[in-house]
Amino acid sequence: MELKEFSVNRHVTIRQALEVLEQTGLGLLILVSENGLFERTVTDGDLRRLLLQGVALSDTLESLPKIESIVATEGATRREILDLMNLYSINHIPVINQQGLLVDVLDRKVIDQQILLSTPHMGDAEKSFVEEAFRTNWIAPLGPNVDAFEQELADLVGIKGAAAVSSGTAAIHLALRLLDVGVGDFVFCSTLTFAASSNPIVYQGATPVFIDSEDTSWNMSPYALKKAFYYAEKQGKMPKAVIVVNLYGQSADMDALLLICNQYDVPIIEDAAESLGATYKGKASGTFGKLGVYSFNGNKIITTSGGGMLVSDNLDLIEKAKFLATQARDPAPHYQHSEIGFNYRMSNILAGVGRGQLKVLEDRVNARRAIFHKYQQSLSDIKSINWMPEPDWSYSTHWLTACTIKHDSEIKNVDLLKAFMAEMIEVRPVWKPMHLQPIYKDAMYFTHGDKSVSDDLFEYGICLPSGSNLSEIDVDRVIKVIRKVCATI
Ligand SMILES: Cc1ncc(COP(=O)(O)O)c(C=O)c1O
Structure with a gap:
């Protein structure tokens, strides 16, 4: 008007x-x-x-x-x-x-319209799968949606088996358990990640050792990994597993990391919680390790409101995961347990949501990539911003658009964060590395070079709103804030 x-x-x-x-x-x-x-x-x-x-x-x-x-x-x-x-x-x-x-x-x-970092984006098919679960009273436990979701996801990423569970964290925990990680063991883990990648190591009574990122992908540095292995070998304390995290929708350099881990015969758990839909050299992210993990948390590229998937080409491991995730019930008419299990399976209702979401995964990937490119192109004249790099071998989903502010820039992250807050736009600093977390302050840490790359990414990095359901107007609002902050210096 x-x-x-x-x-x-x-x-x-x-x-x-x-x-x-x-x-x-x-x-x-x-x-x-x-x-x-x-x-x-x-x-x-x-x-x-x-x-x-x-x-x-x-x-x-x-x-x-x-x-x-x-x-x-x-x-x-x-x-x-x-x-x-x-x-x-x-x-x-x-x-x-x-x-x-x-x-x-x-x-x-x-x-009063807040812009959030990444919110659930439902498609058209979820409801019909959920309604079918209601119609047939397959509310719990497990059920046809769970079986179908596992099969459909496995087919989509090209892996033999999948076990649908209650969260990505549960999937990582199961993976460690399947690899027999226990008290006194060491597990190498990317430092630049969410705490859910490493906390399950501690659940198992093992000790995490953190590995730095490389600048080219922001993911685990093969160089730092090598240093950690040399050290472990010298100490006679080899890790039981390596958790490689694929950050913000981008795969780590899996060939380089696998080469090192295979040399020491240590299995990789690929934490692909953030990278469903991405590829590494054309192959689906999450399918390179002995076990792979996806998350369907509400902020992920597709969601079941909460959930996760453990995948592997080793069907015995997947079978065992399903057994452990359902309280490790022995095959007996009565309740009998010879192992400690968990209540980690996904419900048939949530798997219905997941089946619907899988149908729109490609659209969601395209939308998030388009948002990344829009930010990048619209702000290409602002030289203070470095966008998260995408190496030749990577096809990132850009689950979150991430960037760093150049060290010598007059714009400071804190100014940007304050400006976004004032405009009711949710942005986040890049993950605070695990070796800097109070809870892991005593953990061992191996850097990429003389300096820690992940410390730098944390200090200068920001994740911008990236949801596939953001409108053009929302993205323009974000861009306007950045321009305004830059105009004041
Ligand atoms: C890298 C990473 N690992 C693990 C998880 C844990 O997944 P969930 O929230 O489904 O437990 C998340 C996200 O939440 C994550 O970002």
Whole structure:
């Protein structure tokens, strides 16, 4: 709506003012002076009070008292405007520039729109799979959706077997258990990751050793891995497994990492929680290790609201995983257990959601890649930003668009983070490396070079909103904030 459509001056009659109110449906008029300067807001109630005081419908607004209205000044942030709206319980607020001219009238419905980092994006098919589960009363345990989801995912990534579980974390835990990791064992793990990659090592009573990233992929550095193996060999303490994390939708350099691990005969667990849909040299990410893990957490590229999948070409391992994930029940008519198991399986309802989501995986990958490219292209003139690199061998899903701010730049991460918060846009620093976490402060750590690459990525890195359901307008809002911060330096 044009500003002039709800602006009136003191020469209009009360009847005309009421008619404008009626037409705009905003519940608010803006009273402006002859020369367009903002005077005050006028509501239904203000006009009603004039009528009750005996002013006639045909009289003008001359007698309307002068009051201080609640206004926002041009340039105020979304957060400041919303705080004002909340403080005064109002749904519209005029915006006034330095000259006192009305420049906008903001609506709470528009202002109160937060942009989140990555939210669930449902397709069309999920409901029918879930309804089928309800219709057949296959609510729990397990059921046809679980079997089909496992098969469909395995076919999609080109692996022999899959076990659907309650979370990616559960899948990592099972993988460690399947590889017999236990008390006194060491497990190498990428440092630049979410705590769920390494915490299961501790669940098993083993000790994590953290490995730095390389700059070219932000994933595990083969060089740092080699250093860790040399050290372990010297100490006579070889790791039982290596957890390689594929960060933000991008595979690690699997050939280089496999070469090293195979040389020492140590199996890889590929934490592909963030990289379903990505490929490495044309092969699906998550299918390179002895065991691979995907997550269907609500923020992932596809979701079951919460869930995970353990995959492997070794069907015996998958069979054992299913056994362990259902409380390790021995084949007996009564409840008998010869091993400690877990309650880690996925429900038939959630697997129905997963089946629907798998159908749109390719669309979601394309959408996230398009968002990454839009950021990259729209901000290509801003030299302070380095985008997460995508090596030749990688086809990243760009699950999250990640970038770093150049060290010598006058823009600082904290300024960007503050600006995004003020505009109600959720962004996150790059993962805080595990070797810097208080809980892992005593853990051993091997760097890529003299300096730690992951420390740097954490210090200078930011993840931008990347959900496949972001609108063009949302992405433009994010870009505008970056431009605004850059314009101030
Ligand atoms: C790298 C990584 N590993 C593991 C997980 C754990 O997955 P979940 O949340 O499904 O337990 C996540 C995400 O949450 C992750 O980002």
